[in-house]
Amino acid sequence: xxxxxxxxxxxxxxxxxxxxxxxxxxxxxxxxxxxxxxxxxxxxxxxxxxxxxxxxxxxxxxxxxxxxxxxxxxxxxxxxxxxxxxxxxxxxxxxxxxxxxxxxxxxxxxxxxxxxxxxxxxxxxxxxxxxxxxxxxxxxxxxxxxxxxxxxxxxxxxxxxxxxxxxxxxxxxxxxxxxxxxxxxxxxxxxxxxxxxxxxxxxxxxxxxxxxxxxxxxxxxxxxxxxxxxxxxxxxxxxxxxxxxxxxxxxxxxxxxxxxxxxxxxxxxxxxxxxxxxxxxxxxxxxxxxxxxxxxxxxxxxxxxxxxxxxxxxxxxxxxxxxxxxxxxxxxxxxxxxxxxxxxxxxxxxxxxxxxxxxxxxxxxxxxxxxxxxxxxxxxxxxxxxxxxxxxxxx
Ligand SMILES: *Cc1c(COP(=O)(O)O)cnc(C)c1O
Numbered sequence: 001x002x003x004x005x006x007x008x009x010x011x012x013x014x015x016x017x018x019x020x021x022x023x024x025x026x027x028x029x030x031x032x033x034x035x036x037x038x039x040x041x042x043x044x045x046x047x048x049x050x051x052x053x054x055x056x057x058x059x060x061x062x063x064x065x066x067x068x069x070x071x072x073x074x075x076x077x078x079x080x081x082x083x084x085x086x087x088x089x090x091x092x093x094x095x096x097x098x099x100x101x102x103x104x105x106x107x108x109x110x111x112x113x114x115x116x117x118x119x120x121x122x123x124x125x126x127x128x129x130x131x132x133x134x135x136x137x138x139x140x141x142x143x144x145x146x147x148x149x150x151x152x153x154x155x156x157x158x159x160x161x162x163x164x165x166x167x168x169x170x171x172x173x174x175x176x177x178x179x180x181x182x183x184x185x186x187x188x189x190x191x192x193x194x195x196x197x198x199x200x201x202x203x204x205x206x207x208x209x210x211x212x213x214x215x216x217x218x219x220x221x222x223x224x225x226x227x228x229x230x231x232x233x234x235x236x237x238x239x240x241x242x243x244x245x246x247x248x249x250x251x252x253x254x255x256x257x258x259x260x261x262x263x264x265x266x267x268x269x270x271x272x273x274x275x276x277x278x279x280x281x282x283x284x285x286x287x288x289x290x291x292x293x294x295x296x297x298x299x300x301x302x303x304x305x306x307x308x309x310x311x312x313x314x315x316x317x318x319x320x321x322x323x324x325x326x327x328x329x330x331x332x333x334x335x336x337x338x339x340x341x342x343x344x345x346x347x348x349x350x351x352x353x354x355x356x357x358x359x360x361x362x363x364x365x366x367x368x369x370x371x372x373x374x375x376x377x378x379x380x381x382x383x384x385x386x387x388x389x390x391x392x393x394x395x
Pocket of ligand 1: 073096097099168190191
């Protein structure tokens with residue numbers, strides 16, 4: 001039997017149409033919730049914001065959730081509330097979405113990049129320890145791909161330095177039964193359509209701390225200490241702007257959609273886990289393709305499904321795999337380019353080569369499609385396409 005010809009070489013693709021790597025699901029109930037918001041008295045700063053914050057805090061198991069306009073705004077607001085400022089250093093993982101590190105730059109602080117654990121691609125506590133200096137003001141771990149970072153190990157090396165979560169990948173996950181959102185003093189989330197809850201754009205920070213929550217509510221509203229509802233209740237027009245905040249408010253329209261989406265979170269995470277289990281089984285016998293490891297005690301929310309290619313086994317590199325799989329109509333992706341490699345960061349003086357594990361993983365990583373609306377047949381197409389391409393490219 002001859003091997004099937006790759007689509008990139010003129011063979012027929014495994015699928016007729018592209019399977020995207022991620023996609024939101026929007027139901028009639030979601031649409032009705034948004035329509036209700038549009039007909040209501042408040043398009044922004046109304047009751048749907050408070051309702052969403054309550055529902056999110058419940059999922060995260062925290063006293064507070066503060067809704068903001070994006071995950072990026074959440075990271076900025078979180079680090080501002082932590083007191084990060086000029087001259088401070090903030091440790092972040094070398095592979096993440098740029099926003100994790102950019103949030104430190106917004107506040108005049110310096111991002112310091114830590115290397116990763118080779119099996120999970122989570123921030124490596126040993127590397128974090130080596131990055132600590134007297135100027136370290138905060139550590140922001142990323143719950144990469146959907147599993148919480150090792151916050152116990154991080155706390156053990158961090159000493160007095162607070163550890164926060166960029167939990168944008170991990171809503172609905174948990175560690176030893178404790179929900180993501182409650183694993184650190186503050187945790188940031190995104191409601192971009194590829195994330196677990198789609199609001200269009202949106203973000204939030206969860207915390208148990210009353211003062212931090214208050215500070216973040218002010219920061220998202222120009223640094224003003226009272227909102228319009230409190231002024232109306234007190235019968236006054238006066239307000240004080242006490243810090244330089246931003247307009248990072250999330251509208252009632254967005255919150256209506258996010259609240260409706262949140263009701264399906266648990267079912268959607270279960271579906272993501274089923275697809276991940278199907279991939280794990282499909283790749284278990286496939287030499288040279290290694291899925292990320294989920295840590296002991298972790299309930300993985302599987303925002304993305306990442307495999308590492310074993311370069312020594314293949315005559316082609318990741319770029320060829322990527323193009324070949326795209327030609328088979330599998331929407332593969334790469335998460336993420338090491339942040340210090342970006343031109344803006346190079347300009348700031350960061351140089352390649354300081355993070356052997358993360359930079360090596362970057363050259364070998366590939367994100368496969370995973371989203372709750374995918375069928376088992378879709379997942380099987382992905383497995384078939386990966387098998388097809390690996391057998392063509394095997395040494
Ligand atoms: C999505 C994401 C962000 C930014 O969220 P936005 O809502 O797009 O601003 C930050 N960090 C990580 C790890 C993300 O995945």
